[in-house]
Amino acid sequence: MSDIWSEFAKTAEEARSFLVVSHVNPDPDAVGSVVGLARYLETLSKSVRMVTPTPIPENCRFLDPEGEIVLFDQTRADALLGAVDVAIILDLSSWNQLGEMAPALKDSGAYRVVIDHHTDPDDDIADLMVRDPAASATGVLIYELIRELGGRVTQPIANALFAAIMTDTGSFRFSNTDGRTFRIVADLIDAGVRPDDIYRRIYEGKRWGTVKLLPAVFATVERSANGKVAWMHANRSMLKQAGASFEDTDGYIDHIRAVKGVEVALFFKEVDEGRVRVSLRSQGGVDVARFAASMGGGGHTRAAGLAFEGTLEEAIAKVVPGLESLLRSHS
Amino acid sequence: MSDIWSEFAKTAEEARSFLVVSHVNPDPDAVGSVVGLARYLETLSKSVRMVTPTPIPENCRFLDPEGEIVLFDQTRADALLGAVDVAIILDLSSWNQLGEMAPALKDSGAYRVVIDHHTDPDDDIADLMVRDPAASATGVLIYELIRELGGRVTQPIANALFAAIMTDTGSFRFSNTDGRTFRIVADLIDAGVRPDDIYRRIYEGKRWGTVKLLPAVFATVERSANGKVAWMHANRSMLKQAGASFEDTDGYIDHIRAVKGVEVALFFKEVDEGRVRVSLRSQGGVDVARFAASMGGGGHTRAAGLAFEGTLEEAIAKVVPGLESLLRSHS
Numbered sequence: 001m002s003d004i005w006s007e008f009a010k011t012a013e014e015a016r017s018f019l020v021v022s023h024v025n026p027d028p029d030a031v032g033s034v035v036g037l038a039r040y041l042e043t044l045s046k047s048v049r050m051v052t053p054t055p056i057p058e059n060c061r062f063l064d065p066e067g068e069i070v071l072f073d074q075t076r077a078d079a080l081l082g083a084v085d086v087a088i089i090l091d092l093s094s095w096n097q098l099g100e101m102a103p104a105l106k107d108s109g110a111y112r113v114v115i116d117h118h119t120d121p122d123d124d125i126a127d128l129m130v131r132d133p134a135a136s137a138t139g140v141l142i143y144e145l146i147r148e149l150g151g152r153v154t155q156p157i158a159n160a161l162f163a164a165i166m167t168d169t170g171s172f173r174f175s176n177t178d179g180r181t182f183r184i185v186a187d188l189i190d191a192g193v194r195p196d197d198i199y200r201r202i203y204e205g206k207r208w209g210t211v212k213l214l215p216a217v218f219a220t221v222e223r224s225a226n227g228k229v230a231w232m233h234a235n236r237s238m239l240k241q242a243g244a245s246f247e248d249t250d251g252y253i254d255h256i257r258a259v260k261g262v263e264v265a266l267f268f269k270e271v272d273e274g275r276v277r278v279s280l281r282s283q284g285g286v287d288v289a290r291f292a293a294s295m296g297g298g299g300h301t302r303a304a305g306l307a308f309e310g311t312l313e314e315a316i317a318k319v320v321p322g323l324e325s326l327l328r329s330h331s
Numbered sequence: 332m333s334d335i336w337s338e339f340a341k342t343a344e345e346a347r348s349f350l351v352v353s354h355v356n357p358d359p360d361a362v363g364s365v366v367g368l369a370r371y372l373e374t375l376s377k378s379v380r381m382v383t384p385t386p387i388p389e390n391c392r393f394l395d396p397e398g399e400i401v402l403f404d405q406t407r408a409d410a411l412l413g414a415v416d417v418a419i420i421l422d423l424s425s426w427n428q429l430g431e432m433a434p435a436l437k438d439s440g441a442y443r444v445v446i447d448h449h450t451d452p453d454d455d456i457a458d459l460m461v462r463d464p465a466a467s468a469t470g471v472l473i474y475e476l477i478r479e480l481g482g483r484v485t486q487p488i489a490n491a492l493f494a495a496i497m498t499d500t501g502s503f504r505f506s507n508t509d510g511r512t513f514r515i516v517a518d519l520i521d522a523g524v525r526p527d528d529i530y531r532r533i534y535e536g537k538r539w540g541t542v543k544l545l546p547a548v549f550a551t552v553e554r555s556a557n558g559k560v561a562w563m564h565a566n567r568s569m570l571k572q573a574g575a576s577f578e579d580t581d582g583y584i585d586h587i588r589a590v591k592g593v594e595v596a597l598f599f600k601e602v603d604e605g606r607v608r609v610s611l612r613s614q615g616g617v618d619v620a621r622f623a624a625s626m627g628g629g630g631h632t633r634a635a636g637l638a639f640e641g642t643l644e645e646a647i648a649k650v651v652p653g654l655e656s657l658l659r660s661h662s
Contacts, residue, residue, distance in 0.1 A: 172503045173530035182517035186510040199504035204589040208558070211586055215546035227539070255542055258535040283531075 004130050005148040011113060011128065012149065015085035017047040019110065021072075023092040024054045024099040028202055031060040032164030033090045033115075033138040034069065036157045040146045043154075051080065053099035057247070062201050063160050072101045081108035089114045091138040093121030093131065115141050136176040139164025143184050158191035162198050171199070174302070203251075209244030216242065217252060223262070225324045228284075230256040231266035233312050246271060257281045264288065264323050268315050276308040276315040285330055291323065335461050336479040342444060342459065343480065346416035348378040350441065352403075354423040355385045355430040359533055362391040363495030364421045364446075364469040365400065367488045371477045374485075382411065384430035393532050394491050403432045412439035420445045422469040424452030424462065446472050467507040470495025474515050489522035493529050502530070540575030547573065548583060554593070556655045559615075561587040562597035564643050577602065588612045595619060595654050599646050607639040607646040616661055622654065 020038045022030035030052070038048045050069040061067075073080075081087070087110040095102045105112065114126035117135040135141050139161040146153055153161070165185060169177040172185075189195065216238040223230040234249060242248075246269055257265035263284035269277045280288040281303055288304040295318075297306025308315040351369045353361035361383070369379045381400040392398075404411075412418070418441040426433045436443065445457035448466040466472050470492040477484055484492070496516060500508040503516075520526065547569040554561040565580060573579075577600055588596040594615035600608045611619040612634055619635040626649075628637025639646040 173526055175525065175527040177520070177526045179517040179520040182513045182520060186513035186517065189508070189510040189513060194506065195504055195508045196506040205591040206586075206589045208554070208590055211549060211552050211561075211590060214549040214586065218542060218545040218549075221542050223539070230542075255537075255545065258537045259539055259542060260536040 002144075002148055004132070005145055007128055008113060008115075008130055008145065009149055011086060011111065012041070012044065012046075015046070015111070017049075017083055017085050019049050019051060019081070019084045019087040020090065021051045021053075021087060021098070021101060021105075022090045023052075023097040026052045026054070026056050026060070028057075028060055028063075028167040029137045029139055029164040030091045031056050031063055031069070032160040032162075032167075033142045035063045035160040036139065036142045036164065037088060037090065037115075037145070038068075039154065039157045039160070040142075040149075040151050043151065047083075049080070049084070051101070053101045059202050059205065060163070063163060072099075072104075074100055074104070077101075077104040077108075081105070081110055084108070084110045086111045086113060089116075089126070090142075091116055091118075093118050093125060093129075095122050095125055115145070117141060134178075136174070136178060136181045137165045137168035139168065140181060140184055143188070153187065153191045155192035158188040158193045159198060162188045162193045162195070163202055166195075166198060167202060171203075207244070207248055209239075209242050210248040210250075213238060213242035213244040213248055214252075217249065218255070221256060223256075224320065225327050227259075227261040228263040228327050229266070229320060229323050230259060230262045230264075231268065231316065231320060232256060233268035233270070233316065235270040235312060236272075246277075253279050253281055257283060263327060266319065266323070268312050268319075270312050274310060276310065276312055278306050278308060278315060278319055280304045280306070286323070286326060291326060295319070295322075333475075333479055335463070336476055338459055339444060339446075339461055339476065340480055342417060342442065343372070343375065343377075346377070346442070348380075348414055348416050350380050350382060350412065350415040350418040351421065352382045352384075352418060352429070352432060352436075353421045354383075354428040357383045357385070357387050357391070359388075359391055359394075359498040360468045360470055360495040361422045362387050362394055362400070363491040363493070363498075364473045366394045366491040367470065367473045367495070368419060368421065368446075368476070369399075370485065370488045370491070371473075371480075371482050374482060378414075380411070380415070382432070384432045390533050390536070391494070394494060403430075403435075405431055405435070408432075408435040408439075412436070412441055415439070415441045417442045417444060420447075420457070421473075422447055422449075424449050424456060424460075426453050426456060446476070448472060465509075467505070467509060467512045468496040468499035470499065471512060471515055474519070484518065484522045486523035489519040489524045490529060493519045493524045493526070494533055497526075497529060498533060502534075538575070538579055540570075540573050541579040541581075544569060544573035544575040544579055545583075548580065549586070552587060554587075555651065556658050558590075558592040559594040559658050560597070560651060560654050561590060561593045561595075562599065562647065562651060563587060564599035564601070564647065566601040566643060567603075577608075584610050584612055588614060594658060597650065597654070599643055599650075601643050605641060607641065607643055609637050609639060609646060609650055611635045611637070617654070617657060622657060626650070626653075 020034050038050050041048045053072045093116045111127050113128045115130045119133050217234045221232045253267040265281040267279040271277050282288040287301045289299045292304035292306040295306045351365050369381050372379045384403045424447045442458050444459045446461045450464050548565045552563045584598040596612040598610040602608050613619040618632045623635035623637040626637045
């Protein structure tokens with residue numbers, strides 16, 4: 001057995017009851033990894049509960065058709081965690097990604113395992129850390145775990161892991177998409193996954209609001225620094241008029257990112273009065289995770305986010321010039 | 332050696348000079364397959380020429396950096412074909428897909444090999460036919476050919492075949508994307524392909540006009556038949572104001588197609604005074620190729636097009652009700 005899994009194998013064999021959790025605003029890699037691992041542990045006749053700190057998105061519900069993933073409830077934290085031998089924390093390595101679950105997990109007596117592909121973990125988050133930043137998705141690690149432990153990848157597991165990997169690789173197009181990823185996906189398809197079906201469930205089934213909101217948001221596009229920085233924004237009155245929510249803006253930023261010459265694309269969203277969420281995407285040499293971190297945010301080299309206290313105008317006036325000067329220093 | 336390649340192997344060994352061709356309006360599967368096979372034949376010290384009946388698209392030029400793919404020239408057909416032992420015809424099985432090259436190839440003394448994944452071939456097109464409709468792309472067949480013949484997949488070959496396979500599978504999301512496809516792609520990545528790079532070259536590098544045009548076009552969205560039909564239009568004044576061309580609207584229709592409940596999406600484009608092009612996409616049971624054919628158009632079951640003589644308003648007034656009644660008869 002590969003070294004990184006031997007310790008986990010022991011834990012999985014000895015413990016009886018597991019909690020499988022992931023991060024706030026769970027994406028398909030979070031949900032798919034949770035479902036994939038939980039379904040596997042169940043085949044070992046373990047007691048398994050799945051919990052997330054905030055609700056799973058609409059487009060992931062098909063991975064949990066019986067609604068077994070429970071939303072964390074502060075008032076029942078003791079009952080939940082008291083009965084658990086091992087808490088397996090997936091697709092995150094820092095306490096703040098656990099939201100309100102963080103203190104409960106910290107205080108519980110449960111043995112904490114983290115399985116993740118992100119960088120810069122918090123030192124004290126895990127009793128056992130299985131971390132591989134080269135993995136394109138946490139779903140890749142769950143697949144390898146199941147195989148290393150001699151398990152079978154059933155169709156529900158395969159669907160969950162396919163959704164995880166497909167989304168974290170941007171539908172197999174990001175730079176993290178390696179041979180290892182494609183070979184695993186080939187196995188998942190042999191296990192019964194229909195790529196067109198999963199694609200449609202994850203990316204399509206959009207609401208009409210997605211389409212109605214486009215004109216107002218794209219009327220705000222601007223660019224600077226010889227077209228290297230491009231941005232746009234959405235405010236709450238646009239949403240209201242279009243009958244849309246911020247969930248409906250998924251994928252909008254790809255349009256400006258895809259323009260020739262754009263090195264950094266930004267999308268400013270007024271999520272509340274005086275609160276702005278900024279999404280950042282990099283095409284070129286700019287590490288947007290580092291830039292975002294300098295303003296209290298985080299993420300990956302090419303896709304990051306940050307929160308800003310203030311108006312949209314203030315956020316734009318603060319963030320855009322910062323990137324412009326970063327781009328000047330790069331060239 | 333697998334049976335389907337043994338005859339080809341003999342041909343490849345014996346012949347000295349090859350012409351590698353593909354279809355009119357060559358897409359990345361055509362161009363990538365031509366380049367991949369030609370580069371391989373060159374490693375066998377064969378004389379190879381690459382020809383297409385119409386120019387290769389802008390986004391495929393990086394696969395042919397030296398501009399070695401030649402546009403077919405009727406006046407030089409004899410010189411071109413006289414020196415050729417074998418013409419290898421890729422990604423097509425019917426004469427009309429060869430455009431103006433068809434008669435020249437028919438009349439020449441060259442031995443004709445067709446390698447393709449389409450159905451319904453013309454009987455007399457090939458002296459040797461290697462056809463596998465289960466292959467997700469012709470690029471898959473070229474990969475298997477090279478491997479069966481003991482060749483090496485170099486990085487230029489891998490890039491060409493990756494572009495071929497990525498596009499013919501809709502970036503690995505169509506129903507034809509099987510385990511065989513993903514395993515081959517894994518090998519191509521091991522040979523040096525960078526998926527993010529190829530994706531960007533094929534699908535991105537869009538113009539700013541793509542973004543500037545969005546608001547005007549999406550302000551026209553409408554739907555009917557309980558949301559089963561959705562459509563929008565673009566006229567020439569919108570293009571002018573946005574500094575855009577119809578090429579910039581590639582992919583627009585996917586936004587309305589992706590909305591839950593939409594079975595047929597339509598995009599009406601005023602390509603000229605009194606001339607409208609209509610793009611049709613189907614999600615459900617409607618065969619838009621058949622519908623388009625009833626109005627002089629054509630295409631595939633789920634993606635078709637037709638031309639209309641008249642104004643945008645007339646086109647919409649004619650086409651939309653036709654689909655509405657088709658959908659009523661379906662339900």
